[in-house]
Amino acid sequence: MRNDxxxxxxxxxxxxxxxxxxxxxETDPAVVFVNRLHILQRFHDYLEKEDAxxxxxxxxxxxxxxxxxxxxxxxxSSDAHxxxxxxxxxxxPQRRPxxxxxxxIVKKI
Numbered sequence: 001m002r003n004d005x006x007x008x009x010x011x012x013x014x015x016x017x018x019x020x021x022x023x024x025x026e027t028d029p030a031v032v033f034v035n036r037l038h039i040l041q042r043f044h045d046y047l048e049k050e051d052a053x054x055x056x057x058x059x060x061x062x063x064x065x066x067x068x069x070x071x072x073x074x075x076x077s078s079d080a081h082x083x084x085x086x087x088x089x090x091x092x093p094q095r096r097p098x099x100x101x102x103x104x105i106v107k108k109i
Contacts, residue, residue, distance in 0.1 A: 003060035010064070016040055020072070023065040027072060035075040042071035 013019050016036035020027050032039065046067040054063035 006060050006064070019043075019068060023061070023068055025065065025069050025072065028076070031072070031076055039068075039071050039075055042074055043068050046071060 009022070010019075013022060016032050016039055017029075019040070020032065047064070050063075050067070054060055058066075
């Protein structure tokens with residue numbers, strides 16, 4: 001069962017910085033600046049994985065804060081390319097030939 005009041009408050013937040021401020025989580029502004037979308041997506045992913053909600057002794061606020069802190073921590077010692085939060089980072093580029101001889105593209109007379 002979700003906490004509707006808390007979710008309404010979260011819906012009012014407009015930036016990653018506001019999420020961290022709301023939950024009282026101290027951050028390195030440089031990490032947040034570079035990875036804001038990745039952190040928020042990872043936060044969302046963590047919440048989706050634990051859809052059951054907080055344990056009996058944990059409040060909803062602490063539940064959300066724990067997952068936001070965890071998402072932020074993922075990017076403190078790593079980067080977006082390594083973490084592969086978005087599908088674009090899962091694509092493996094195709095290898096192309098390093099050299100194409102001129103004779104293969106020039107029409108012979």
